[in-house]
Each structure stands twice: as structure tokens, then as C-alpha cells.
Amino acid sequence: MATTTDVKPVPATLTNDEILRYSRHLIMPEVGMEGQQKLKAARVLCIGAGGLGSPLALYLTAAGVGTLGVVDFDVVDYTNLQRQIIHSTADVGRKKLDSAAEKLKGINPFLHLRTFEIKLTSANALELFREFDVVADGTDNFPTRYLVNDACVLTGKPNVYGSIFRFEGQASVFATEQGPCYRCLYPEPPPPGLVPSCAEGGVLGILPGLVGVLQATEVLKLILGIGDPLIGRLLLIDSLGMKFRELKLRKNPECPACGTHPTITKLIDYNEFCGIRGEEKPVEAGIPEMQVEELKRRLDAGEDVFILDVREPHEYQICNLGGHLIPLGDLPKRINELDTSREIVAHCKMGGRSAKAAQFLRQAGFTKVKNLTGGITAWADRIDRTMPKY
Ligand SMILES: [Zn+2]
Numbered sequence: 548m549a550t551t552t553d554v555k556p557v558p559a560t561l562t563n564d565e566i567l568r569y570s571r572h573l574i575m576p577e578v579g580m581e582g583q584q585k586l587k588a589a590r591v592l593c594i595g596a597g598g599l600g601s602p603l604a605l606y607l608t609a610a611g612v613g614t615l616g617v618v619d620f621d622v623v624d625y626t627n628l629q630r631q632i633i634h635s636t637a638d639v640g641r642k643k644l645d646s647a648a649e650k651l652k653g654i655n656p657f658l659h660l661r662t663f664e665i666k667l668t669s670a671n672a673l674e675l676f677r678e679f680d681v682v683a684d685g686t687d688n689f690p691t692r693y694l695v696n697d698a699c700v701l702t703g704k705p706n707v708y709g710s711i712f713r714f715e716g717q718a719s720v721f722a723t724e725q726g727p728c729y730r731c732l733y734p735e736p737p738p739p740g741l742v743p744s745c746a747e748g749g750v751l752g753i754l755p756g757l758v759g760v761l762q763a764t765e766v767l768k769l770i771l772g773i774g775d776p777l778i779g780r781l782l783l784i785d786s787l788g789m790k791f792r793e794l795k796l797r798k799n800p801e802c803p804a805c806g807t808h809p810t811i812t813k814l815i816d817y818n819e820f821c822g823i824r825g826e827e828k829p830v831e832a833g834i835p836e837m838q839v840e841e842l843k844r845r846l847d848a849g850e851d852v853f854i855l856d857v858r859e860p861h862e863y864q865i866c867n868l869g870g871h872l873i874p875l876g877d878l879p880k881r882i883n884e885l886d887t888s889r890e891i892v893a894h895c896k897m898g899g900r901s902a903k904a905a906q907f908l909r910q911a912g913f914t915k916v917k918n919l920t921g922g923i924t925a926w927a928d929r930i931d932r933t934m935p936k937y
């Protein structure tokens with residue numbers, strides 16, 4: 548297993564420097580010397596160094612958690628900076644782990660940081676989780692979320708859960724001995740493609756901060772053994788209404804992971820379980836494609852090509868090819884705006900929605916419709932480098 552440091556026994560006694568650093572903890576009897584020593588002895592594993600992982604890792608490090616593991620194999624992307632505050636502009640292109648390690652060491656040199664540049668899988672999760680006391684889930688996809696949950700149930704580690712989408716978030720503490728797990732709430736994942744990701748649906752920049760700090764709070768409370776943890780409660784966060792609601796959750800005796808007769812006794816193939824085969828993008832069969840270079844050449848030659856943009860109006864405002872805008876969802880009722888005799892090139896941001904649009908149009912009798920491969924993003928990459936990307 549790739550790790551930058553080996554496990555060292557962490558002495559739980561505090562040096563004078565540490566006592567001064569954590570004085571605002573030490574003067575509260577609910578934490579005190581004993582609590583701070585518990586924090587120092589604690590080992591927390593953070594899955595992901597992205598939106599949720601940023602505040603989680605930053606605050607747990609500052610608060611004096613002794614050993615922090617971070618799992619990530621991603622590289623900092625320019626579009627991460629809007630919310631992944633552990634990374635800065637100069638870090639774009641760097642490994643997230645390198646960028647995060649630098650910030651965390653800067654905040655607290657007493658931290659024993661363990662970085663794992665791996666993709667969490669069924670083959671490595673159990674071994675990894677056994678070396679930690681608490682797992683904080685900062686993942687953004689269903690296969691990993693179910694994997695983290697099941698591995699927490701199997702290893703008996705609390706799963707401090709958070710998720711975010713657009714303006715809303717959720718948080719809870721799963722897989723404790725008495726409490727429910729994620730599968731008690733959602734035994735099966737949603738059908739693939741039904742729930743958009745943050746990359747598709749967007750997310751307000753502060754939201755991972757809000758939810759990640761809630762997760763960090765729960766981690767500290769679990770270690771200190773104080774307060775009322777979010778066990779058996781699902782906190783629902785609505786940032787636009789600024790409302791926090793909670794749902795009572797019960798442990799489901801029929802739960803396939805933590806029920807009385809569990810069917811999940813070892814980790815499974817989570818991509819298959821979530822209906823995702825491999826990493827490839829679904830390509831609609833039989834839809835002719837057009838490359839951006841060909842479209843450019845034909846437009847320059849003055850040929851009659853009708854560009855159909857199936858994105859949303861707010862995306863059109865960011866950048867467009869001057870195409871006719873009909874959002875994918877409106878296409879069935881606005882199909883009369885299109886001419887079956889003309890050659891139509893459908894495009895969206897990346898090519899996924901427009902492939903669906905092209906397929907729909909072909910079924911509706913439009914024989915001369917093509918999908919622009921890679922969407923307007925490919926145009927910005929290969930034809931017009933001044934066009935903004937999003
Ligand atoms: Zn369960």
C-alpha cells in the first residue's frame with residue numbers, strides 16, 4: 548500500500564508547545580487535558596481531499612487530531628478552486644495529496660499525516676480502515692459511498708457521512724454499533740444517470756465548507772465522547788432557505804449490511820452494483836458524430852449546417868456557438884422548431900446530452916442529425932482557445 552509514512556505509536560502526552568497551542572480547548576472542562584490527549588491519540592481517515600475533505604482535513608489538523616490519513620489519487624483542477632479551499636491557484640496540476648500535505652503541515656507541525664495515493668477499492672478498503680478509529684466520507688460518487696459504508700460496517704468503524712449537491716447537503720454518522728448505516732437508509736443505489744453529479748448539476752462554493760465542518764464537528768465529538776452525535780439522525784441542510792431539518796433514522800433489521808441477517812459479508816464490486824461498467828462514458832449506439840474541426844471547416848465554407856444547442860439558458864450565457872437553443876428537456880414539445888430536411892448538428896457541454904437529443908430526433912424522423920463529439924468544451928479546446936470553459 549502506498550503510504551508516505553509508517554504507523555508510529557503516537558504518545559498521547561502533550562508537550563508544552565502543544566499545551567499552549569490547544570489552550571482554548573484545554574480551558575473547557577468538556578475537552579480538557581484528557582480530551583486533548585484523546586484527540587492526539589486518535590486516528591482519523593479522510594476519504595478524498597476535495598470539497599468536503601478540505602474543511603475536514605484543515606479543521607481536524609488544527610484541532611489536534613494526532614493521526615490523519617487522507618486517501619486521494621486526483622490532481623488539482625482549475626474548477627476545483629471555487630470550493631476546495633485546501634488547494635490554491637498555484638497548486639493546479641499538482642497531486643491533491645501534495646498540495647494538502649503542504650497546507651496541513653503548515654497549520655500543525657505536530658500532525659502525523661499519512662497520505663494514500665490510491666483509489667479506494669474493495670481490495671484495499673478493509674486493510675486501510677482497520678488502521679484508523681473513525682472514517683470521514685468526503686466522496687462524491689455512489690460506488691465509493693457504498694464501499695465506504697460497507698467497509699465501515701465490516702470493520703466496525705463509525706462512518707461520518709456528508710454529501711452535497713447544488714444548494715443542499717446531508718450529514719449523519721453511520722455504522723456505529725447501535726446506529727443505522729447508509730444502507731439502512733438507501734439499501735440500493737439510484738439508477739445510473741438519474742442523480743447528476745456536482746460536475747453536471749453544480750454546487751455552491753460554500754456548501755462543502757458547511758457540510759465538511761459539520762462532519763469535522765461530529766468526528767471531534769466521537770473522539771471526545773461528548774455531546775449528542777448525529778447517530779440515527781440525518782441532517783438535511785438547505786442553504787437557500789437556511790434551514791436545517793433532521794430525519795430520525797432507525798437501524799433496519801433487514802439491512803443487507805448491518806441487519807440481523809446481513810447478506811454483505813465481504814466487499815463487492817461497487818461499480819457493477821451501481822450499474823457502472825468500467826470508467827467509459829456511455830455512447831449512444833448508431834448516432835453519427837461530427838468532430839469540431841469538421842464543423843469549423845464547414846461553417847467557414849458557408850455550408851448550411853443548423854447548430855442545435857441542447858444546454859440550459861444559463862450555460863448558453865457562459866459561451867455559445869450561436870446555435871439554436873432548445874434545452875434537452877424541452878425538445879419533445881419544441882420539436883416543431885426544427886426542419887427535418889436540414890442537416891442538424893446537436894451539441895451540449897461535453898456530448899452526453901446532445902447524444903440523447905440526437906437519438907430522440909432520429910427516432911422522430913430527423914435523418915440528418917449528428918452529435919458534436921466532445922461538445923462546446925472540445926470547441927474551446929481545439930478551435931477557439933479564447934472561449935471560456937466551465
Ligand atoms: Zn444498515
